[in-house]
Amino acid sequence: MTRHSILRITAKFMIPYILLFALYVQFHGDFGPGGGFQAGVIFASGFILYGLIFGIENARRVLPARVTRVLLAVGVLLFGGTGVISFFFGHNFLDYSVLLKNSVSGQHLGIFLVELGVGITVSATMITIFYVFASQDK
Amino acid sequence: MALTAYAAAQTRNLFAVVILSGIFSLLAAVLYVVLNAVDVAFTEAAVGAGISTLLMLATLSLTTDKERAKHQIKIIPLSIVSVTGLLLIFGTLDMPFYGDPNAPTNLHVAPLYISDSMKQTGIPNIVTSVLASYRGYDTFGEVVVIFTAGIGVLALLGHGRNRTRPGKNRNVNLEDENRIS
Amino acid sequence: MAFPGLLNYWIVIILMMIGFYIVIAQGNLIKKIVGLNIFQVSVFIFYISIGKVTGGSAPIINDNIEIYSNPLPHVLILTAIVVGVATTALGLAMIVRIKDAYHTIESDEIDDIESAEKEV
Numbered sequence: 001m002t003r004h005s006i007l008r009i010t011a012k013f014m015i016p017y018i019l020l021f022a023l024y025v026q027f028h029g030d031f032g033p034g035g036g037f038q039a040g041v042i043f044a045s046g047f048i049l050y051g052l053i054f055g056i057e058n059a060r061r062v063l064p065a066r067v068t069r070v071l072l073a074v075g076v077l078l079f080g081g082t083g084v085i086s087f088f089f090g091h092n093f094l095d096y097s098v099l100l101k102n103s104v105s106g107q108h109l110g111i112f113l114v115e116l117g118v119g120i121t122v123s124a125t126m127i128t129i130f131y132v133f134a135s136q137d138k
Numbered sequence: 139m140a141l142t143a144y145a146a147a148q149t150r151n152l153f154a155v156v157i158l159s160g161i162f163s164l165l166a167a168v169l170y171v172v173l174n175a176v177d178v179a180f181t182e183a184a185v186g187a188g189i190s191t192l193l194m195l196a197t198l199s200l201t202t203d204k205e206r207a208k209h210q211i212k213i214i215p216l217s218i219v220s221v222t223g224l225l226l227i228f229g230t231l232d233m234p235f236y237g238d239p240n241a242p243t244n245l246h247v248a249p250l251y252i253s254d255s256m257k258q259t260g261i262p263n264i265v266t267s268v269l270a271s272y273r274g275y276d277t278f279g280e281v282v283v284i285f286t287a288g289i290g291v292l293a294l295l296g297h298g299r300n301r302t303r304p305g306k307n308r309n310v311n312l313e314d315e316n317r318i319s
Numbered sequence: 320m321a322f323p324g325l326l327n328y329w330i331v332i333i334l335m336m337i338g339f340y341i342v343i344a345q346g347n348l349i350k351k352i353v354g355l356n357i358f359q360v361s362v363f364i365f366y367i368s369i370g371k372v373t374g375g376s377a378p379i380i381n382d383n384i385e386i387y388s389n390p391l392p393h394v395l396i397l398t399a400i401v402v403g404v405a406t407t408a409l410g411l412a413m414i415v416r417i418k419d420a421y422h423t424i425e426s427d428e429i430d431d432i433e434s435a436e437k438e439v
Contacts, residue, residue: 025180032379033176035266037401041184048192069292076285079278111270114277118270121281122401125288126189129408132295133196136415152349159353166360173367174388176377178396182363185404190356193404197349197411201418215344223336230328251390263379264390265397273394280398287405294412 004053011053018046026119030108036115040122047123048130056134065131068124075121082113152198160191177265327368334361348414348424352407359403366392 026039051059163186170179251268269277338361341354370392377388414424421429 029263029266031262033180033263033265033377035177035263035269035397037397038177038180038184041181041189041401041404045184045188048189072285072288076281079281083274083278107267107271111267114270114274115266118277118281121285125284125405128288129193129291129405129412130196132291132412133193133200133408133415136200136295152347155350155353159356162357162360166364169364170367173364173371174377175367175370175393175396176379178363178367178393178400181397181400182360185400186356186360190404190407193408193411194349194352197414200415201349201424212344215340218343219336219340222339223332226332226335227329230325230332233325233328235325264387265379265393268390268394269397276395277398280402283402284405287402287409290409291412294409294416 007053011049015046015050018049019043022046022123026115027112029115030111036118037122039115040119040124041126043119043123044126044130047127051130051134056131060131063127065128068128068131071120071124072128075117075119075124078117078120079114080117082110082117152202153195156191156194156198159194160187163187163190177263328365331361331365331368334358334364346425346427348417348426349411351426352410352414355410356403356407359399363396363399366396 022039022043025034025042026036029035029039047059047063050062163182166186167179167183170176170182251264251272335358338354338356338358341357342351345351345354370389372386372388376386417429418424421432423429423432
């Protein structure tokens with residue numbers, strides 16, 4: 001891939017913006033279209049673009065496969081954990097109203113955490129799948 | 139869109155089939171925007187046209203992109219499909235019209251979500267609030283499914299797999315020499 | 320209000336049947352996956368078109384907007400799309416394994432190999 005300088009330069013230019021856009025989608029999902037699922041996919045595709053252009057070894061150096069596997073579980077646990085916290089306040093699973101004094105901001109915080117969990121899981125899953133497929137030798 | 143789908147059914151080169159399915163997804167995303175589902179369109183464009191096409195191409199490069207030459211219209215599947223289609227069309231005659239605000243779907247819980255979401259969660263995007271709060275259980279289940287699929291792919295293709303099934307010697311038929319990439 | 324009528328359902332059914340035909344009539348496993356995807360997208364369009372309300376806007380609260388489309392199908396489909404790609408990846412991983420084991424991805428050739436093995 002060293003020959004394709006147009007691809008490399010364009011990708012270098014694009015990747016930061018793709019990742020930034022993914023974060024925007026993640027954290028702005030409450031107000032506009034977007035949310036954890038989309039952000040996870042966009043983040044993963046930005047990363048996969050890096051892996052395609054600069055080689056899978058470089059991508060692994062940036063984000064080792066070990067880390068993505070841990071993140072895979074961390075996302076689910078963050079989601080589940082947010083739900084479990086409300087047990088301790090004597091409420092139902094995933095009832096976020098109790099996270100803060102004010103029930104509306106509690107809901108807001110809960111949704112934020114849950115979306116973050118979703119985003120982490122989705123992007124980690126996609127990147128893991130990409131690693132696994134790309135590192136198959138023929 | 140139907141044309142793209144039909145072309146995907148007829149084309150024999152699997153590379154073209156995969157690209158056609160990507161185009162199909164993109165058209166679907168445009169359709170979702172027309173139908174006011176911006177969040178869904180967003181996801182479809184990122185997932186269908188991006189990741190899923192990429193994964194299929196990766197699979198093609200690991201297997202083969204030639205479909206064996208053999209294509210006649212098969213009578214039995216075609217007749218099953220036509221009969222099913224006609225029955226389904228018959229079933230739609232009772233359905234509410236497109237865009238009907240009084241359709242049963244639009245009367246049950248949706249007005250509640252639309253009117254209360256802002257008060258209860260303080261979030262303007264109803265899709266997000268329903269996704270994460272009202273239907274948190276569903277979403278949790280979906281996330282676990284994605285997690286499981288990731289684990290499954292790891293288990294199937296992860297480290298240290300054998301290239302052939304153990305204990306079976308098979309003649310390698312070498313039709314997979316024409317790989318892409 | 321006559322024009323679109325039931326047309327959206329019919330489009331969905333046509334797409335669905337194309338996908339169904341690919342799944343049952345084509346022998347190639349990757350094509351079967353593509354067929355399943357087409358089927359899946361047709362179901363998505365079905366849900367989304369049910370949630371559409373004439374004159375409605377995207378379900379993001381704004382003071383100037385009175386009518387919104389039904390957000391519930393959007394939520395269901397949003398998650399279903401991402402789950403769909405994850406399961407597609409799982410299916411593709413299985414195809415790669417099948418290719419390793421049988422050296423073909425045509426289902427009838429796999430059947431031949433299986434029956435030949437039983438006879439031995």
